[in-house]
Amino acid sequence: MCQRPQIPAQDLDLLVSDIFRSVKLSGDEALLKYAKLFDGYNGPSLEISQDEIDAAAQQVPDALQDAIRLAASNIERFHSSQVVEFPKVETAKGVVCWQESRAIESVGLYIPGGSAPLFSTVLMLGIPAKIAGCSQVILCTPCDKNGFVDPAILFAAKLVGITRIFRLGGIQAIAAMTFGSQSVPTVVKIFGPGNQYVNAAKKKATDFGVAIDLPAGPSEVLVIADSSAVPEFIAADLLSQAEHGSDSQVVLVTTDRAVAEKTLKAINNQIRDLPRREIAEKALAASRFIVMDSLENCFAFSNEYAPEHLILSVSEPQKWVGKIVSAGSVFLGNWSCESAGDYASGTNHTLPTAGFAKNYSGVSVDSFVKKISFQQISKSGLQQIGPAIEVMAEAESLIAHKNAVTIRLKALQND
């Protein structure tokens, strides 16, 4: 029951390898060729100018500008709380160890274009990058045949301080950030969602030493409901996940069969007027309603399923927080709808899908830093731990490791 819909595994490896080779070899020339081929854009410029970015704001309605600002402020507030200062620890007398975070210097954000301009993802990736202090943050997003990018994307990018934006979509965008070109700087970590082409390209990028945010998979939600749940709310939440894509999965696990039945009815009502009804219907066809005999079992199932989004439509949801082992983002109670987390509560919406909540975290400020260990050992500190190092190094047959201590301990004896 934890199985996700099987996506026909199209082997894109040849196509991805071809485009990567071509971009590595020919840089901008190849990128412009693919922009023409795939997006119908006939050049001349890959980079969107500062004037174009500035002008975009004027095309974004005031209400949307305000909404984006409110969301950005909440996201910034929450992600700022993720910045951690580690203590210095004296592990043995004279041996002081600590960690410090450093921003990953150059990162690339991929924002899909197509039917829905995901400006919310610009906030979700750009804000933690800014808080982490990444010195170079670039953004790639596909343009239309006239070279236009949705103004809301440009507005959101400007709001979070991203100044370098490229008209690049698909595999070629990922290749450009992997190798760099005349126009596009190289990055060492690539973030962002995408279709199967983009995901195959991100996996290929790791062959060249580039890190990526998360392995790919279709989006999903699991709702745990008891008799206190509101079926109309559950239906709306399930549909908001189902409209993402036909490979999305929505799961309801409940202790109350009546809730399941009422939710099904509510879905049938609410789905009628949805513009993305066809997509939602396909997703629902591969989805499940499960009735369990206890909330304990609902949570056990959820932990095994490891959902990207987990909604707790139960009375006293706080009581169950400690039982949650694997999930991406959790929504407590009837008023915490999933779309709040998608846009404006402040949490990140770039989350582990497809069961990856068992072994991966969603995007946070952590995703934009690396942690360096430091140790400062005094003379007496080395006298404390040196003999143990000598014994262990010798037992591992690493005599030069031992010598590095021995030569210092001898120098101290002669001190």
Added chain:
Amino acid sequence: MCQRPQIPAQDLDLLVSDIFRSVKLSGDEALLKYAKLFDGYNGPSLEISQDEIDAAAQQVPDALQDAIRLAASNIERFHSSQVVEFPKVETAKGVVCWQESRAIESVGLYIPGGSAPLFSTVLMLGIPAKIAGCSQVILCTPCDKNGFVDPAILFAAKLVGITRIFRLGGIQAIAAMTFGSQSVPTVVKIFGPGNQYVNAAKKKATDFGVAIDLPAGPSEVLVIADSSAVPEFIAADLLSQAEHGSDSQVVLVTTDRAVAEKTLKAINNQIRDLPRREIAEKALAASRFIVMDSLENCFAFSNEYAPEHLILSVSEPQKWVGKIVSAGSVFLGNWSCESAGDYASGTNHTLPTAGFAKNYSGVSVDSFVKKISFQQISKSGLQQIGPAIEVMAEAESLIAHKNAVTIRLKALQND
């Protein structure tokens, strides 16, 4: 100058795919076949019994037991400081968001056997796993033809609370942990160093949804030295890195040509009696001594090189900590030798190599947990942020996302 020695990229993909397929299909039967083929071990049992583990301690000399206990205590003290409690943040009135860490439930540690029994790595992986609270920690390590594993490995495993240890090496060990078998449980994250076979297998494991600790690469050290450095100490540190493998790289960057010359002399002296002299000589052949005109430039070069280990043999090393952008583990001053971090200072020795210090962290307690986001939104909280969500969802053409808010706001109006 940041180039690492090129390892002839042997294509192991076919071999790895074969063994993975066979282990997935035939489980223990395949594992026992490969144990015989590659390790000469003719069964019957893949798992090492508790009696064998208990007996091992009696074969480990007291001095080594004490050294391992001291190292374990320092490692535990430092890694305990990495446990983070995140605050709850009210991002908007009535909207509370927070993160909580959860242990990755089932993890696998790979410990190479061969010439050097790396019991130190058992501590470096087992201790953070224990602190994180992983409920299942298994260990795979190759045995000799009689089924024996170095007793120090078993002793260290017992000390850190690992109870399930398997006689499994190489590709088949990684395949076993990926798919599970009759004897071996499945894990969702695999840790540990290995040769090219193990590393190719770890990469393959990620195709099946298993996470891994770090991408692979040969070990390296970079020493920054000014005229306060002690050439004999630098030589010993460079050699302790060079003896790891012929593909290791050691780099000295100094503002003082005399230090470079004296270090070279000291290396020629110290290398004579090393048991692993041949390996060290090969590594030194691909290594570099660089004289720079200022310490600023030394640090700029180091950040570009992004060394796994960075030794600061300079006066006032603390002054330079803030300038370090990319490194795995940093050793401050003349008495902080790299082998201290390899064994007993308390920091972890599983670190990013090959320039991966630019975009990856070394192993820490973080590597054994995932972080879950939570949000609890009150009625008034949803009234605060709901309208912004509606505007944004509509602008992204995700009407079901909007509806999930609208239906709730309407219910509140009627409240």
